[in-house]
Amino acid sequence: MAATQQGEWKLDINVLDGKNLKNTEWIGKQDPFVELVYGSNKFRTRVLRHGGVNPVFNKKFVALVIAGCQEISVEVRNDHSLYDNLIGRGTVLLDKVLACGYDDRCWPLQTKKGEDAGALRLILHTRKVARRSPSAQTEHQSKVALIGSALKKLVKGKNKASENKGEGEEGEGEEEEEEEEDEEEEDEDDDDDDDEIEFDF
DSSP: OOTTOTTSEEEEEEEEEEESOOOOOSSSOOOEEEEEEETTEEEEOOOOTTOTTSOEEEEEEEEEOOTTOOEEEEEEEETTOSSOOEEEEEEEEOHHHHHHSEEEEEEEEEOTTSOEEEEEEEEEEEEEOOOOOHHHHHHHHHHHHHHHHHHHHHHHHHHHHHHHHHHHHHHHHHHHHHHHHHHHHHHHHHHHHHHOOOOOO
16 A cells, blocks of 8 residues: 555554553542544543453544544543553554554553553554546536426426415405405395285285
């Protein structure tokens, strides 16, 4: 893999577990978590409650391969500590994964004083990122525009149909009112006929 081809490869960083970490907790088990810095990328695992000295994180992060960046800085910290929560720090070298595409190793950690603080196991993997050609990208944008236009027409048609339906219902209501008025007029005429009684003498 050509490590100088920025943005064409992705780096998978899998933080697996800690091995014999320094115990910074006075009472009970420590609550460790891991912080990683790769170029301008910063990652952090969740806090593993009562993870102790052999925590299993199994957390994966993904970043674009950065040209010229040959290492990842890692720190393991204790979330439950009342003072300086650093358990240990170390440096993960990327020469092997950038050359071979895969690396599975335990990386040593040290305290601020340079004392042994255990180790952190990481699995690293690089993979090719498929890039779209300018023509393919233009075609994709055209398809998105066509779909958006079709959706607008569909919504507009539904709104128009709803309006027509509402007007039809209003028309039916007016016709019913006119029919009721006609019936009332007929009833009044019938009543007038009933009131007119002729007597033959």
